[in-house]
Amino acid sequence: MSSDADKRPLHHSEVAKHADKDSLWVIVNGNAYDLTEFAPEHPGGMGILLKYAGKDATEPIHPPGTLEQYLPKDKHLGPVDLSGLEIVAKEETQEEKDRKKRAEEKPPMDECLSLYDFEAVAKSVLPVGAWAYYSSGADDEITMRENRNAYQRIWFRPRILRDVTTIDFSSTILGHKTSLPIYITATALGKLGHPEGEKNLTWAAHEQGVIQMIPTLASCSFDEIVDAAKPGQVQFMQLYVNKDREITRKIVQHAEKRGIKGLFITVDAPQLGRREKDMRQKFADEGSNVQRTQGESVDKTQGAARAISSFIDPGLSWKDIPWFKSITKMPIILKGVQCWEDAVLAAEQGLAGVVLSNHGGRQLDFARSGIEILEEVMRELRKRDLLKNGFEVYIDGGVRRAGDVLKAIALGAKAVGIGHAYSAYGHEGVIKAIQILKDEMEMNMRLIGAPTIQDVTPEMIDTSGLSNRLVDGASDYLMRANYEPLAGVGNGLGAQPRLISKETKASL
Ligand SMILES: Cc1cc2nc3c(=O)[nH]c(=O)nc-3n(C[C@H](O)[C@H](O)[C@H](O)COP(=O)(O)O)c2cc1C
Numbered sequence: 001m002s003s004d005a006d007k008r009p010l011h012h013s014e015v016a017k018h019a020d021k022d023s024l025w026v027i028v029n030g031n032a033y034d035l036t037e038f039a040p041e042h043p044g045g046m047g048i049l050l051k052y053a054g055k056d057a058t059e060p061i062h063p064p065g066t067l068e069q070y071l072p073k074d075k076h077l078g079p080v081d082l083s084g085l086e087i088v089a090k091e092e093t094q095e096e097k098d099r100k101k102r103a104e105e106k107p108p109m110d111e112c113l114s115l116y117d118f119e120a121v122a123k124s125v126l127p128v129g130a131w132a133y134y135s136s137g138a139d140d141e142i143t144m145r146e147n148r149n150a151y152q153r154i155w156f157r158p159r160i161l162r163d164v165t166t167i168d169f170s171s172t173i174l175g176h177k178t179s180l181p182i183y184i185t186a187t188a189l190g191k192l193g194h195p196e197g198e199k200n201l202t203w204a205a206h207e208q209g210v211i212q213m214i215p216t217l218a219s220c221s222f223d224e225i226v227d228a229a230k231p232g233q234v235q236f237m238q239l240y241v242n243k244d245r246e247i248t249r250k251i252v253q254h255a256e257k258r259g260i261k262g263l264f265i266t267v268d269a270p271q272l273g274r275r276e277k278d279m280r281q282k283f284a285d286e287g288s289n290v291q292r293t294q295g296e297s298v299d300k301t302q303g304a305a306r307a308i309s310s311f312i313d314p315g316l317s318w319k320d321i322p323w324f325k326s327i328t329k330m331p332i333i334l335k336g337v338q339c340w341e342d343a344v345l346a347a348e349q350g351l352a353g354v355v356l357s358n359h360g361g362r363q364l365d366f367a368r369s370g371i372e373i374l375e376e377v378m379r380e381l382r383k384r385d386l387l388k389n390g391f392e393v394y395i396d397g398g399v400r401r402a403g404d405v406l407k408a409i410a411l412g413a414k415a416v417g418i419g420h421a422y423s424a425y426g427h428e429g430v431i432k433a434i435q436i437l438k439d440e441m442e443m444n445m446r447l448i449g450a451p452t453i454q455d456v457t458p459e460m461i462d463t464s465g466l467s468n469r470l471v472d473g474a475s476d477y478l479m480r481a482n483y484e485p486l487a488g489v490g491n492g493l494g495a496q497p498r499l500i501s502k503e504t505k506a507s508l
Pocket residue numbers: 133134135147185186187188215216217238266335357358359360361362396397398399417418419420
């Protein structure tokens with residue numbers, strides 16, 4: 001391989017000759033890279049690399065800096081001369097034209113009154129593939145829906161005649177201040193929904209005084225996201241553990257050096273769940289291909305274990321915990337714990353906390369919701385006195401209202417993560433969504449008689465129905481017919497009249 005000094009611009013036609021698995025080059029951001037040896041370890045599988053082999057792979061795949069992070073220097077082949085490269089413009093489909101029109105005409109942000117409204121707008125204006133990736137759950141999406149349903153089985157037991165003139169919902173997470181007990185959890189591929197990707201979340205988190213967790217599979221590079229933070233802004237990091245522990249060590253230590261305050265190791269994804277809505281979109285981006293190309297290799301060549309071990313290590317186990325503790329001083333939290341036994345093990349190992357989570361219903365279908373697990377986890381941790389060293393319990397999945405947050409706090413969660421932060425309005429939309437949660441929080445705390453977070457106690461909720469899981473229970477259709485979603489964006493149930501006509505009324 002040539003040294004840096006004698007690198008001259010390669011012509012793109014030269015790169016085009018290296019278009020198979022025995023010699024696999026790609027162009028990213030005007031530079032060529034030799035991925036031949038790296039290809040079997042590619043997080044998105046081999047299939048997607050072969051699709052772009054010999055070609056420009058900038059657009060669909062990598063945030064700046066990704067390849068530099070993973071590839072040894074001698075695989076950087078230098079700048080590419082793109083002269084004479086014919087760019088064939090893709091013809092716009094009717095669906096894409098319609099979507100763009102809907103995006104131009106989307107409702108003013110101020111008309112969004114709840115997080116559901118943001119979701120409805122996102123469904124209407126995001127590219128089909130992006131919406132499919134963001135909104136899909138695993139298999140029959142039972143767990144994804146259960147994440148919402150579970151909150152509807154918990155009711156309040158408000159207290160009265162308490163002075164609720166002043167409401168303070170500020171709290172701490174791992175000792176760091178947060179303006180309310182939520183954090184922005186890790187969601188991959190932010191640029192599918194908005195060109196600024198995860199930086200929207202960084203800016204909004206700062207503006208609203210909440211903490212952002214940076215995903216391993218972000219669309220912006222890790223450093224870009226950290227650089228977007230304001231001085232003193234606290235950020236956490238979510239980690240998918242690579243089979244190559246040297247890569248993992250480098251990522252973790254770099255994060256610590258850049259001031260990250262907590263390491264959330266995802267433990268519920270030794271293999272990615274099947275998200276069929278996403279897979280149906282013939283969507284050629286990394287998010288989908290993490291599943292689809294691995295699916296292909298499962299069928300055709302290597303079997304399931306090998307397919308996923310190319311990136312996220314299915315061999316990760318409790319034995320690895322001491323190693324993580326040896327390479328970083330950051331507090332370590334396990335994200336994706338799903339029963340009290342594992343929460344107890346985490347506390348016994350001296351970890352800083354756990355996130356009770358089923359990955360937003362995107363992994364194991366029929367996994368229970370975080371809020372249901374919370375009850376048993378807190379009971380067993382208290383029984384064993386395992387909370388005394390500051391062990392914290394967080395939950396995520398299905399939180400869309402401040403009432404949900406309060407239910408989790410009452411059951412003992414320190415904070416909740418919110419993932420489905422859709423990007424139809426960029427960072428201003430994220431700011432507005434958090435503001436809505438704050439407004440709801442103030443009202444709810446007043447109405448339950450809790451002026452501070454410490455006043456939100458277990459007696460304030462009735463959990464007697466919590467474990468009565470009903471799949472596809474009876475729907476209240478009359479209520480639905482009367483509910484008026486934000487006009488002009490539909491709600492997935494077909495066109496909805498804004499008001500019920502006389503004829504409709506007569507037929508009810
Ligand atoms: C689009 C999307 C991408 C996600 N990507 C990741 C990820 O890369 N790593 C991870 O640990 N969790 C990921 N999650 C799971 C979230 O961190 C979180 O557990 C979940 O979204 C919480 O549920 P909610 O979306 O209903 O709030 C993702 C979730 C979504 C919706």
